Amino acid sequence: MTDSVLYSEKLWPAWWLWVAVVAIGGATLSTAIFPIDVIWGVVTLLGGIALGVFILVGTTPKIEVTEKWLKVGRARIEREHVGRVVAHREDAAREQLGPGFDARSYQCIRGWINPVVTAEITDPRDPKPYWLFSTRHPEEILKALGADEPVRTEGISVK
Template identity: 45%
Template sequence: MPESSAAVPASNTPSDTAVLYSEKLWPNVWVWLVAAGLSGAGILVFAPISTAAGITAAVVLFTIIAVLLVLSTPPIVVTGSTLRVGRATIERRFLGSAVAFRGKEATAERGPRLNGLAFMCFRGWVDPVVRIEITDPSDRTPYWLTSTRHPEQLLAALKSRN
């Protein structure tokens, strides 16, 4: 699995369905190393039975963890008319201002400054976050907060209009 996906550059004349930005929040290398380490515990548990059982358990555990990590990897896709983060989609006409945060500011956005009504899609292995204001009067969600490895490119795609 790639550590990060490169952003798709915006075109000069985007249509409603043209992808302006695309990213998947793949786990970092250290997450895969932790998964391998946890899987190795299967060897310790089953080695008293037999070495083959321990190795089999480790392989099965790693496979399960890997499948879960891949299936839980959310995409971020901006088109001319919509924003999709994970399984949630919103029309871009309901998006207000967007702001990127890194480091301590990103931690504060995910923690003490977080509004409990906000839509959240962040991963612990991706530090930067982008807060996107929601202007739909019928939606109680004040903003979306999402992790992204390329906050400036996501902001540029959100600012581009048809």
């Protein structure tokens, strides 16, 4: 039996992070080398840029929903152990990342991506109560996981 992919997403960095990594990666070591030798300065500049891009690409997590698994970053769990799934935007997302946050949860958060998803973990052997992860397409993840709740946009008011 094949395990068909129902949803897949890479949480690529925002454009400004690419610009910052290229600028910092290129400038950091090359500024010390340029006064010594221009050719080695250029080589160091290009090497710093390549290293920065390599790190960004290598640390970009992937979300994948298959018929059997939910995979987020380096973690994966069988879908039979995934309970209620809720997506959040705007104030509701800030609520999940702030006052509503449980430090025992598994997180795969990217600060430049506003929507987040909480997926309840029902496996009694798993100490994580839920997974909290960023996504650019919360509606599609909800659909792939069979959740029929709308994406929440309002947080819980604390009085």
